[in-house]
Amino acid sequence: MTDLLLPDATGHFGPFGGRFIPEALVAALDELDAAYRAAKADPAFVAEFEGMLRDYAGAPSPLYEARRLSAQAGARILLKREDLLHTGAHKVRNVLGQALLTKRMGKRRVIAETGAGQHGVAAATAAAYLDLECVVYMGELDTQRQALNVARMRMLGAEVIPVTNGSRTLKDALNEALRDWVSSVDETHYLLGTAAGPHPFPELVRDFVGGIGREARAQSLERLQGLPDAVAACVGGGSNAIGIFHAFVPDEGVRLYGFEAGGDGVATGRTAASITAGSKGVLHGARTYVLQDSDGQTLESHSISAGLDYPAVGPEHAWLHDTGRATYEPVDDDEAMAAFQLLCRTEGIIPAIESAHALAGALRIIPKLTEELGREPVIVVNLSGRGDKDAHTAGTYFGIL
Amino acid sequence: MSIAVAFEKARAEGRAVLVGCMPAGFPTVDGSIAAMKAMVEAGVDVVELEIPYSDPVMDGPVIQKASDIALANGVRVADTMRIVEAVAATGAPVVTMTYWNPIEQYGVDRFARDYAAAGGTGLITPDLIPDEAHDWLAASDAYGLDRTFLVSPSSTDARLAMTVAHCRGFVYATALMGVTGAREQTSSAAPALVARVRAVTTDLPVGVGLGVRDGAQAAEVGSFADGVIVGSALIRCVLDADDEASGLASLRALSADLAAGVRAVNR
Secondary structure, three states, X not given: OOOOOOOOOOOEEOOEEOOOOOHXXXXXXXXXXXXXXXXXXXXXXXXXXXXXXXHHHOOOOOEEEOHHHHXXXXXXXXXXXXXXXXXXXXXXXXXXXXXXXXXXXXXXEEEEEEOOOHHHHHHHHHHHHOOOEEEEEEEHHHHHHOHHHHHHHHHOOOEEEEEOOOOOOHHHHHHHHHHHHHHHOOOEEEXXXXXXXXXXXXXXXXXXXXXXXXXXXXXXXXXXXXXXXXXXXXXXXXXXHHHHHHHHOOOXXXXXXXXXXXXXXXXXXXXXXXXXXXXXXEEOOEEEEEOEOOOOOEOOOOOOOHHHOOOEOOHHHHHHHHHOOEEEEEEEHHHHHHHHHHHHHHHOOOEOHHHHHHHHHHHHHHHHXXXXXXXXXXXXXXXXXXXXXXXXXXXXXXXXX | OOHHHHHHHHHHOOXXXXXXXXXXXXXXXXXXXXXXXXXXXXXXXXXXXXXXXXXXXXXXXXXXXXXXXXXXXXXXXXXXXXXXXHHHOOOOOEEEEOOHHHHHHHOHHHHHHHHHXXXXXXXXXXXXXXXXXXXXXXXXXXXXXXXXXXXXXXXXXXXXXXXXXXXXOOEEEEOOOOOOOOOOOOOOHHHHHHHHHHHHOOOOOEEEEOOOXXXXXXXXXXXXXXXXXXXXXXXXXXXXOOOHHHHHHHHHHHHHHHHXXXXXXXX
């Protein structure tokens, strides 16, 4: 059984996590850790955060029984509708928590990295809402692919800095944000977008998004008079997945499934499935599973979903994988897009392509679960975001645009 | 030669050690060996060989670009050994700066063994703090290698003492809060940081890096530090050159200027 109290005091989940960072950042991470622990224990902070989630973000998000989808799939499928939250994804929970913490630490500038722009938009949103200066680093290639999100961030008052180094994508944006932070740490909080990076980020982000699982668990008990057989989520860096998994980890009867982005297929090498196709290593401040060559150089990841297109994964997922508490499988682009279309047509819900990976994986495990249980399984799928942002990608994929 | 001997020799001459940095395999393995030999011939005391890494978060644009070129040209971690051997043959000690993941993938113990056999003196680890360094502490002890951890102006007194206690060879003081890269002015925080290190160690030399670009700045840093570490400015000589010969010529000229700089002040 996975130890619920992890990470330990130095940020380790078994052999994973920790801090692989320049000494210059240690003081800031210690400050963040102390501020977070104090905030978590402060009823006023907790109440303010919960109030923001409720009144501003729209939490709790519904647990929606997808009846037509269920009938077609041969399982009882419940969707955790994070797509209905403000900004259209679970990420708003994380940015509100961290922005509130930034205020509490007396800092007035936040920096963020973004791939497709979703975290950047969320960070810019929280910064506008809480009156913080916001700078977003975004790979130059991504600023071109996601021009609409660049415009949204600028509308919200953020400065967007295109990153021209390396592969000019998310990992390079993250490197550049870290470089900014090393130079500006006195007045700046690094508003990291996923449950990865150096301690305390994996724990802190997990806790801020942990409402997904706490709500889903309570909603399941109310609706099902019990717990689901399985919980499924997509995994890139892994914040939505750890957010929904965490509350269910002690429930041994609930199977946890994380679906990584298989890209063109793990066998092709054009993939973003870090746990399936990667190996243990160190990237961006933590020991975890990394897509890398035998020299430890990071490999470029590939996925139709920009939000999953990252060559590593949060360290707690690495731990849940190694302990066997959660199962991680890749879902290829085509399989995800088939699920995307199915949800559009059966439920009138256009999911984020990220979330379509979770749904595709859930559909795949139904026969196996049915056999194991001797009945129709009940599966909660985290619908982590809405698909408006993906209209162009999906439209192109299906030949509509 | 060991690092300690290089520092003792410079101390006897009343000056700081000049440490010059160059990425392994930049622009090619042979090209990087030629560059490092040229630096040594022109007065660099210690060569800091940086292992190129895909995600160098402590490095500014110059070293990033040089690392990208080296990787694109196919340099491997194993090439480090050949470069170390060739440069150590000049008599100058070689210390290696590396991000942690390449070492972990090569195998910490295996790397330490091969590297020591090649004649390397030790590692500078910009993203490995002593807290996470169990394997490296063991391997460096086993093979008699130096280990240089970084201290920063933001390090607390307790962390600074802990970090210095784990160092061997020399301590690397990052002169300012930021990434590598030549700057107009060296940091005012550096002398204070060096003094803080000296307060917790009497025998370990302190090198100062980040921002030094010419002889005048080398003289300034050499007036209070035991080692002056220069990276981006030297690398730029090769990066900006039209051909190898002119790159080596400007590298020699800057190395000589820096070497004169560390000799311009009497300590």
